[in-house]
Amino acid sequence: MPGPDTARPATQPLPDSEALVGLLDTLRHHSVRELRLALPRRPYERRVREQAALLSAELVRRGAQVRVLHLEDVSRDPAYADDTRRIAASGAWMRAVPHLPVWMAVADRDFAIVPSDPGLEDACATLVRGRTVVGAYQELFDQVWARSAGPAGPAGPGSDGLDEREREALVLLAEGLTDEGISRRTGLSVRTIRRTVAGVMTRMGARSRFQAGVEAARRQWI
Template sequence: MLEALGLSKTSELVYLALLDYAGSDCHHLADHLDLTEREVCEALDELTRMALLQTGDNSRCRPPRLVDPEVGMAALIARQQADIARRQQEIEESKLALTRLLSQHSDSRPSSGDPGIEHLRGVTAIRRRLREVAASSEWETCSLTPGGAELAESLPASRFLDSDAVDRGVRLRTIYLDSIRNQPAAIEYAQWLSGAGGEVRTAPSLPQRMVIVDRRIAMVPVNVDDDDESAVVISIGGVVNALYTLFSSVWRSSAPLGLPRSRDSDGLTDQGREALKLLGKGSTDEVIARRLGVSVRTARRVASELLTRLGARSRFQAGARAVARGWVAVDDLD
């Protein structure tokens, strides 16, 4: 229960025991929990570092004194929120670094200028190179796979590539948009991939499409939000590592396939909160649809419902009211 807040399993057991049996010393806690005294003492040290126990008395002979649980839990949650904000900043910095890289190696520059960057033009060339890159995987392939209805078009070819990779013992980690849960062909494929041995998660939005193979080579589109049919294959170690860091950040915050969509204390799903951020930025229905992988009609309905719920007359007003209510942070609307 408390592991999500950074506590180890043993420390959680000790903390819950202290809540029930205040005044217990290290020896009594060890007997009650069937742990060694050393394990209990290490757990007490961790609880002290996490500011859940009062400091100033390190004697093993005296019972540990709890910090007010409400205060201690609030501090733990605040630290987790700060960690989430830090990871989000990592994502944004990685996106910025990638944008700069692609700008430096745009089509106006010679494609042979850097051996670590390979330019591809056209759907046929991109798909052929993707098959080659996927076939070269030895132990891991990581994918961010946004897309709405058009996602179904690429599934037959993907099934062959993914099946081959699983047979070769390659670890497949794939993140789709939450919206695939409403697309029969896409969700059927994701369930097949999960059942075949792949690891599948979903997120309300994805920064862009990418494939990373063995953390040594990556494929990304040249233009994130455009339909320009061009991509680059990157084999520059530092850049691939930055892209992998971006993937890892999204992976940690995404939900395993099969978990039901949950609503937070504000009554918003992750997808709804992402839509609210896009609304606050003044995004059009078309942009919201593309980012969430839904139809324009669905995006329009979601936008209308959020505006009504906030009592807002415009998208910018909706963003301001969402910030005022604490539904989104002001930095989310930059």
């Protein structure tokens, strides 16, 4: 059997989102130890993200490690924000980045799912096998992961150390409310809300309000 440096890659086209979603669904029934996922953003990929949330939940339940890179700024994309929180709540390890070089899903070192052409506005993707090529995508993911922001530990229920004010602020923050909106909802001053939110963000290592909401969901605090 050829070693990793001489293994020849094999590719399989995934011509539309239906094929891509179907492949992700089959992964739920296979033995996967580690999944690396760079979460796509474009609107046609909504079903892909929804399937990724189901896949993440199943793999985490079976004890696999799931690491997810997602975009930091999603203020104008509520669907992406919702899908990211759903994946975080499944127990995946999450990190935020300002830009994704390419979306991908890499299962162990067995295969990778990547865009056929990252510049195209359609759902064409390619399944790539071959340890050398798949290893290159793993390395790219790991390099971006190492430079990204946010805690990476696995989530789980337990004591979160939050007081009632902090938990309420996090819930409303995850709903997308501004400090002023949280202030009106809770009856607390804007200054108090800003201090509360800043303190919770510092404890979680979050660099943005959205990341704080994602991290709170990942830790099952809300």
